[in-house]
Amino acid sequence: MKWQQTAAGRSMVWIIGKDSPSQICRFLKQQAEDGVLLFCFDYFDTLAVREVEPEQTKQLAARLHSFLLHDLLPPEQLYHIRQQIERELSEQNAAAGKELEFYLSDFAPVYRLRLRELLGNVAPLRNVAEFTRLVMAMETAVETAVQQSCAEAVKVLDWLRQQGFRTALVSDFYLPGRWFEQMLDKLGLAGQFECVYVSADCGLAKSSGRLYWKVCRDFSLTAKQVLMIGDNPHSDLFRAQEKGLRCLHLRHPKQQAFYAQWRPEHLAAPKRVRQLFNEAAAQSGLFKEIGTSLWLFTWKLLRDVQQRQVQDVFFLSKEGEFLKKIFDLMQEELFGGGSIRSHYLMVSRKATFLPSLRPLEEEDFRRLFYQYRDISPRDFLLSLNIEEGEAASLCAEAGVDFQTRLPDLASQPVFRQLLECARFRQLYEVRRSSQRRNFLAYLDSFGVPYQRDGLTIVDVGWKGTIQDNLRHILGGQTAVRGYYIGHLNAAPQEESNRRLGLLFDNTRPELPFFNVYNNNRSLFEMLLGASHGSADGYFTAEEFACLPEGHRREIRQRIPLAQGELLIAALDMPEERALFKTKIAPIQAQVFAEASRLNRALLRTGCEPPDAEWFARRHARMVFTPRRKEIEFFERLYHLENFGVFEYTDFRTDGPLPLLERWRNFVRLRKNPSMLESGIWPPIILRRLGLDFYRHINGPRRHWREFVRPRR
Numbered sequence: 177m178k179w180q181q182t183a184a185g186r187s188m189v190w191i192i193g194k195d196s197p198s199q200i201c202r203f204l205k206q207q208a209e210d211g212v213l214l215f216c217f218d219y220f221d222t223l224a225v226r227e228v229e230p231e232q233t234k235q236l237a238a239r240l241h242s243f244l245l246h247d248l249l250p251p252e253q254l255y256h257i258r259q260q261i262e263r264e265l266s267e268q269n270a271a272a273g274k275e276l277e278f279y280l281s282d283f284a285p286v287y288r289l290r291l292r293e294l295l296g297n298v299a300p301l302r303n304v305a306e307f308t309r310l311v312m313a314m315e316t317a318v319e320t321a322v323q324q325s326c327a328e329a330v331k332v333l334d335w336l337r338q339q340g341f342r343t344a345l346v347s348d349f350y351l352p353g354r355w356f357e358q359m360l361d362k363l364g365l366a367g368q369f370e371c372v373y374v375s376a377d378c379g380l381a382k383s384s385g386r387l388y389w390k391v392c393r394d395f396s397l398t399a400k401q402v403l404m405i406g407d408n409p410h411s412d413l414f415r416a417q418e419k420g421l422r423c424l425h426l427r428h429p430k431q432q433a434f435y436a437q438w439r440p441e442h443l444a445a446p447k448r449v450r451q452l453f454n455e456a457a458a459q460s461g462l463f464k465e466i467g468t469s470l471w472l473f474t475w476k477l478l479r480d481v482q483q484r485q486v487q488d489v490f491f492l493s494k495e496g497e498f499l500k501k502i503f504d505l506m507q508e509e510l511f512g513g514g515s516i517r518s519h520y521l522m523v524s525r526k527a528t529f530l531p532s533l534r535p536l537e538e539e540d541f542r543r544l545f546y547q548y549r550d551i552s553p554r555d556f557l558l559s560l561n562i563e564e565g566e567a568a569s570l571c572a573e574a575g576v577d578f579q580t581r582l583p584d585l586a587s588q589p590v591f592r593q594l595l596e597c598a599r600f601r602q603l604y605e606v607r608r609s610s611q612r613r614n615f616l617a618y619l620d621s622f623g624v625p626y627q628r629d630g631l632t633i634v635d636v637g638w639k640g641t642i643q644d645n646l647r648h649i650l651g652g653q654t655a656v657r658g659y660y661i662g663h664l665n666a667a668p669q670e671e672s673n674r675r676l677g678l679l680f681d682n683t684r685p686e687l688p689f690f691n692v693y694n695n696n697r698s699l700f701e702m703l704l705g706a707s708h709g710s711a712d713g714y715f716t717a718e719e720f721a722c723l724p725e726g727h728r729r730e731i732r733q734r735i736p737l738a739q740g741e742l743l744i745a746a747l748d749m750p751e752e753r754a755l756f757k758t759k760i761a762p763i764q765a766q767v768f769a770e771a772s773r774l775n776r777a778l779l780r781t782g783c784e785p786p787d788a789e790w791f792a793r794r795h796a797r798m799v800f801t802p803r804r805k806e807i808e809f810f811e812r813l814y815h816l817e818n819f820g821v822f823e824y825t826d827f828r829t830d831g832p833l834p835l836l837e838r839w840r841n842f843v844r845l846r847k848n849p850s851m852l853e854s855g856i857w858p859p860i861i862l863r864r865l866g867l868d869f870y871r872h873i874n875g876p877r878r879h880w881r882e883f884v885r886p887r888r
Contacts, residue, residue: 187417188423188425189427190405190425190427191427191429192326192329192426192428197332200328200332201335203424204424207422211401212400214391214395214401214402215342216343216403217329217346218346218347218406218407218426219359221326221407221426221428221431223325223326223330223363223365224326225325225428227780228443228780230435232438233322234258235443236318236443236782237315238254238258240779240783241314242254244300244310244482245295246482246485248298249294251782261286265278275380275384275386279352279376280312280315280352281312281352281376284304285308288307299515309512309513312351312355313511316359321776322779323359324363326428329405329426330363333365333368334368337368344370344371344372345369346373346404346406348381349375352376353372353376357372373390378390382412382415383410385415385416385419388402388404388415400420402421404416404423404424405423406426407425409425443781444782446787449781450790453777457770457774458766458767463699463703463763463802463809467767468774468791469795470704471502472785473679474771475785476679477678478506478507481516486629488517488518488622488624488626489503489632489634490518490520490631491518492633492634493522493524493706494710495635495636496634498706499635502767503518505771505772506775509776510775519622519624521633522732522746523646524710524711525641526558526561526710526712526819527561527611527710527713528642530560531615532648532649535605541556543644543645544820547639547641549585550583550584552578552579553576555820555821555822561611563727564726566724574596576593576594610716610719611713614715614716617714617735618735618744621742630657631654633656633659634660635659636660636662638665639663640663644673655671657676658676659678660676660678661679661680662677662693662700663677663680663682663684664694665682665683669683680692680694689792689795689882691878692792692799693792695857697855698857699810699857702815703760705752705755705756705760706756708746709732710749712747713745714742714744714745715742715745716740716743720743729746730746732745732746752815755814759809792882792883796878796883802859810827811826812827813827814827841867842865845867852874858878862874
């Protein structure tokens with residue numbers, strides 16, 4: 177430590193990296209013994225440092241603004257507009273005898289008007305209060321993402337607090353105090369100061385010295401009883417000394433050298449981007465790479481719906497429960513809230529199938545039999561959401577065998593016999609009409625103008641059956657657009673009924689690494705399990721009370737209507753609840769925490785994620801070369817098939833096979849490698865064939881085909 181002489185007086189210099197915190201604490205103790213009663217800290221480059229050049233944070237914010245505004249204006253133009261407005265507001269304030277500063281609360285309304293002149297009344301610009309909040313939130317998000325604490329300065333602050341000395345934070349900054357507090361909270365500094373002074377709140381600044389007067393008045397202290405600790409030679413040193421305060425001038429040579437060599441092109445340099453995302457990605461845990469794949473899906477989803485200016489998105493149960501949480505988190509951490517409203521829609525293939533059907537005279541059930549040809553009358557009736565006991569009674573009355581699975585049921589005489597049963601015909605029409613009416617009331621309860629704007633839905637994938645059901649319920653008059661992790665369908669698509677797989681899609685050849693993400697689709701389905709059972713119908717209170725005993729439905733949601741209430745029902749399956757609680761929820765908690773770290777990495781790179789191969793290589797590790805623990809974990813998973821066929825599906829192997837049978841399986845596999853392409857995860861198939869060792873050959877070979885061979 178050493179003394180320095182300035183134009184306004186004498187002050188001690190604290191050089192970070194040279195002078196230890198204990199030395200500084202001894203000096204401050206001496207100052208307290210000499211009459212100092214309040215220790216004031218600057219914030220930027222004193223308690224907190226940035227990992228980018230300070231002005232670069234505004235350019236990062238401009239990238240978020242461009243994203244929010246559907247990419248209608250480039251970040252460079254938005255940053256230029258910001259510079260103009262900042263200069264105008266600062267000059268206006270100075271001309272009025274105020275500080276030569278601008279404040280974000282004044283900036284945002286003017287910024288909005290300039291943008292409306294260029295873009296018209298696009299959604300984010302319609303409400304001045306909401307737009308101002310979004311600007312504040314995005315600025316805070318960027319600042320918190322690029323800040324880290326200066327450990328030495330924080331140690332000194334902690335010591336002062338432990339000794340019982342009074343502390344205050346004094347900062348010239350354009351964000352109001354309630355947003356500034358969020359930055360303090362992120363660095364663990366909330367509650368460390370008796371008072372926080374920010375020029376945006378006070379209308380007074382350190383740069384003029386007037387903020388120091390206010391601090392002294394508020395604490396009823398003379399200037400000599402206050403010591404200012406900060407890095408800025410003008411605001412924290414010269415002006416403070418000019419007003420009579422004592423000073424400790426903090427210098428951070430390493431940080432200043434970093435700022436000096438910083439260049440804008442460093443921000444999204446591929447090496448830096450990969451490094452930040454590698455640090456943010458999960459380093460341990462079962463299927464630890466699933467988080468980056470789900471994050472990539474969420475990022476692509478948000479990008480697309482933003483560019484399309486979508487206002488409302490419906491996440492379909494059950495997999496949509498966790499997808500919605502990640503989507504909401506991304507919006508919260510990028511924009512400080514939902515610029516796109518997200519909703520959770522309780523649906524299933526079974527719950528939406530019956531209301532999507534036509535009157536019996538016009539219906540051929542083609543959409544069911546296209547996927548499930550060889551089923552029993554029981555499977556058919558349960559797919560219509562008719563209870564087991566009721567279905568058995570109907571078959572008995574029609575003289576039809578209930579349980580026997582028949583080849584091509586639709587062509588069987590017993591099927592026609594069932595359709596001609598008077599009781600079935602009556603029950604079908606009553607249930608079909610009421611379920612359709614109730615579902616539309618449920619959809620209307622969200623208050624979304626879907627008939628005008630169309631319906632945007634999100635689900636795990638694969639063929640879009642629920643989307644087709646919704647399209648038919650809405651009479652084919654409402655445009656429906658579905659976003660999926662993966663989509664598999666060769667049929668031509670109508671523009672008003674589009675389906676898009678965002679990670680893999682056999683109708684979109686421009687998406688790379690199809691074989692990586694498609695290799696274990698069940699992994700997505702299982703790890704996106706929900707905290708509740710499958711949607712199982714929509715009922716008025718009177719209808720629910722009249723359901724047959726033993727229907728196993730629970731009321732998941734109650735929606736008030738003009739007359740009575742609408743009940744949204746789900747199947748109560750204790751086995752599924754236990755699986756979710758013990759196996760799935762812990763993995764989802766890990767993924768959720770990882771998603772937050774990846775969001776921060778995205779902000780730090782200016783909204784530039786790594787390239788597609790980075791994500792694909794991570795996903796490929798867990799599907800091509802999984803660890804034994806991951807295979808064994810996956811084997812213990814199971815789920816209920818509750819449409820078309822009704823049975824539990826699991827992935828267990830039956831036990832060790834005789835050596836001769838294993839050899840025969842190996843010969844068959846060598847002759848017919850397509851045995852591993854049935855849609856079941858290859859490591860599970862190999863275990864069932866008694867050929868677990870072969871995954872160490874097959875997996876690396878698949879990895880080589882995806883990432884090495886194409887480069888040759």
